[in-house]
Amino acid sequence: MTVSRDDPRGVSQTSTGSRLLQNPKPATVWASVAAVLLGLELGAVLEFASSIALDSVRAFNGIQAVPFSVGTGALVGFERWAADLPRLLSRETVPSSGYYSTVSGEWVVGPVYFDGGQWVGTFLGLEPAHAWLVRVAVVYLYTGVGLVWLWVGYRWYRSHYRVADWTPRDDVVDRFRSHYWGLFGFAIVLLFLSTVVFGPTLAPTTNQVNNVDPYSYQIQYWNADAGAVEEVAVGNANSQSTSTGSANVGLWSYDDFGRFHPFGTMPSGQDLFTFIMYGARLSLTIGLVTIGLSTLIATSLAMASAYYRGRVDLGLVLLSDSIMALPGLLVLIMLSVVLGGTWLANVFDGGLLLALIFAGAGWPGLWRAIRGPALQTAEREWVDAARGLGQRPSTIMRKHILPYIAGYLLVYGSMSLGGVIIGIAGLSYLGLGVNPPVPEWGRAIGLGQPYIGTSSWHISIVPGVLITVVVIGFNALGDGIRDAIDPKSDTDAADTGGVDRGGGA
Amino acid sequence: MKRLRYLGKRFLLAVPVVWLGTSFTWFAVFMGPIDPAAALVSDADPTASDKYQSIRTKLGLDQPPLQQYIDFMTDMAVFDLGRTWVVYSGTNVNTLVLDFLPQTLWLGFWSVLIAVFVGVPLGFYAGTRSNTLADYLTSFSGISWRAMPNFWLAAVVLSLLINSEALFGIEWELLGVRTGAITGNPGLGYMADNPLNLFLQPGNTLAAVKKVAPAALVLGSASMGNEIRIGRTAVMEVKNEQYIDFARAKGVSGGRLVWKHVFRNALVPLVPIITTEAFLLVGGSVLVESVFGISGMGSLFLRAAIEGDIPVLGTLMYVFILMLVGINLFQDVLYTLIDPRIGLEGDA
Amino acid sequence: MSDQGSGEPMLSVEDLSVVFRTDKERIHALDGVSFDIHEGETVGLVGESGSGKSVTARSILGLVDDPGRIESGSIRFRGEDLTETGWMDARGDIAIVFQDPSGSLNPVYTVGNQIREALRIHQDLTGRAARREAIRLLESVGISDAPGRVDAYPDEFSGGMRQRAVIATALACDPDLLVCDEPTTALDVTIQAQILDLLDDLQREEDLAVLFITHDMGVISEVADRVNVMYAGEVVERAPAGRLFSDPAHPYTRGLLASIPGVHEGGERLLTIDGEVPTPNEAPTGCRFAARCPKAFGACDHTHPDHVALDGDQSAACLLFDEDHSAPVSPGTGLPGPADTDSAARTDGGEE
């Protein structure tokens, strides 16, 4: 057994629990920081949880095969209540939309400054762009603090509480810390994840207002001609803020209604940044569900291969070979057409169907990647020993084989996530992905395509560049983890079979 | 000869793959949740119309499933691909494939060529100068090529070409041979009578190449990135092999060492990615052909998909599976040519 | 055994230091290595893995690559310092046989092709003449059916045959000095013996000088005229082969000899030296063997031993033999203290 460093007797009687009692201070500090961090965002957490629950219930009710439906009233009420809770990171705490006024009663719209003028309604009366920047900074600061909190927690656990002075995982972490390419990927992925999590906060407006139902919401703006503050429906405002080459609201600019658009507007006037934020949520959610599903399939089958070998393994090889022999993107297209009319296609605006199709087409690649390690692990002596002790097959696989392939899962999961994101975008671009008007990056690219050559190039270029960067990030992270887990591994196993490219999209 | 036996074995292994893939396609198309006949009729209540019944009979949907399956598989096996219903309504699919395939092959050929002749040298270059600035730049460009979505890249390249005069001062359309329009089909008709016209009429060939070049570049971009990455690693690994030291000790040096001993061996790990690339090409062709307005197999497939011509979708899928398996076999042939070890130690 | 010590040495390595740089440290793979090879003789280089034998071989061939670098010292071959002139002219005059025969031949070319490549460079033979010569060489290294084998790929050869083909390729360079870096280690015992016989024959026929590198004391006793013992990047003892085996001086050599089964009479116990070769990542302050040395004494930790010439062309880098340092006679070891280096140490032939 491991001998604890703090225990002079060198007996192995200490456990993490007793070490916690001996030295509770770091844990207390750590936990209180957690409480503060959580408290600042409690409203958001509750709202998020209730919206997930609500979506699931709605999805469940969408399954026509089930004869009964579940009432949503209570959940809707809870979500409303949670949405009203104050929190640090929100559009309400740091508002960035308002109108410009001067003290003397002279009103001007847009980015033009007049002496003595001031913005009304924005955070501290700042110009909307600056107010928005403040909000962005607060969000990433919060994320940064959260990250430091996690890292410090890990270090403290390692030095104060963990019984073992050293475990092989420490080396993996240390190797990753000196892998610059992997760290670069980690940074991008982290940025992407925090953007996705706080997307609604970062966005200048909400998807509901921006995209779904713009005519039901009003905004106030300064009408220079009339010389007064007027109200206008968002939909009407949008239709006068279009980006179509001839008319243009480009990157980092204001429209005629004093609204700030970090990424400009779309061809029909919606805010592109908001569209992208919500699109990122969708891509990532579908991507994660896909990876989760294919990991589940691939892992169970890989462990079955490793444990039973022989015919089971051969059959699986044949099955996965045949699936992999099909042209990926074409199968995706065919299946989304064939399954398009079913109730599945309406769950989560078609997102679930996409995830299922991607998982169904994607698991063989993942399975191929972990089958080898799983077979190797199963050959180790202790697996035989466990078998000899009469442990059940499922237990052996879970306890002895799974931990050893978990790393590979992380690597290939990360790499194929990028591919799924490209694939979803490709299908949406073709008009086959999620149902309109749900925001999706591929759809933005498609909408903006006619204007790439004009001053409204941002509509296509921005989401395209973002996809590229995110995919690079996930690949780099995968590379980094792989090198950290297994420094001697073949640097470029090209055996992801195109999974990491979304089947060619 | 051992290598022939190896190839024969690979060929036999391809049969069940084609069979399973086609069966899966049949199942998705004919046993799936959508009634293919109903999808072809645009009426409000498709099942009520006469047309629906006649299509059902023509598709053989009244037969028991097993009979349908056997009929479908035999039709495919003898290459009787049936007719279309919505897309070019009533055309024989065989004729359609013959019309559309040349454009796709032409595009695919050039995209592979561009990818190989740009990607491999760049990868080898980066590998021979590993860990220099040039290497980092090349590698990063390879990674970016891999990460850019084809359809986006296609849209960007297209609009760059359209605005080439404003951006670069030269109009792409006027550069070199004139092609009439930036998008559209490459003019391959001149080869119809005599395939040798490929060489006999260089002007036409050049025009046809220029027409698909941008699309080919986009289509090959991901493969190019792959080749840069893998070529680089391969060179770095081969450089450390003992036979390189042995050859140096023998007095082989300079270009001869690099070309004869390093590059030839570094080609070996590049061969298997041809299959991976074939998948990228076939998948990418759907998007790239649509963006560049090329009537190839990919855009045909997409039209069939969007217009709900599901039976045609199935038969086209079969053609694609055959193409992929064919490329796979071609790769095996290439393998045996490049690496004499293949076939010597069982299944390599 | 040919006569050694007459005239200029053919190859003379002097004070050779090779350093490998990594991100974190500088590893002194070789530290002041010196030895000579005369025409027609076989010099052995022996030591555990990691002692710097292979780096020595690679340095002589000019094959030290990044991150390694020859820091100082000279490698004189026929009077020319290769570290200054470069290796290009000497290539072929010095040939090498590596440990792993399957790695030495390029798998994508036929054996004949690779032999002809050397023939073209060093003997200006091409075409049919080259092919005939390649077949002759294959025959001379004992490959039966050479005309049929010359067009075969390396992977169609067995391990032993591959090593013969490697030797044939080396001979095609028409060398004067053949460096054999563990040429038999990867082969099984019967083939080992055949290859050793082959090398022995060839050396006599072609009047080659051979640098024979191995970790195997048993092999070295069969082939070498003179032996250099390496430890952690240094030559710690050099002696004529007979003398080394009868009267080893350096405690490390004694340990090595004691670890050969069957060398001493009561050889039922296989004595191995505890510990591992240290990674020499900094300049030495004491004797590098001190941590494992059974005879280590106070001065060993802070004085770096230089070679001390002993009788009969033997020398050892050990403070036990250095008059300036005195150490207590270690009780119960049978090994004398430094005061009487010559008597007892010479007669009892190693550890008991």
Ligand code: SF4
């Ligand atoms: S110098 Fe000292 S430590 Fe080194 S070998 Fe001699 S006795 Fe042993």
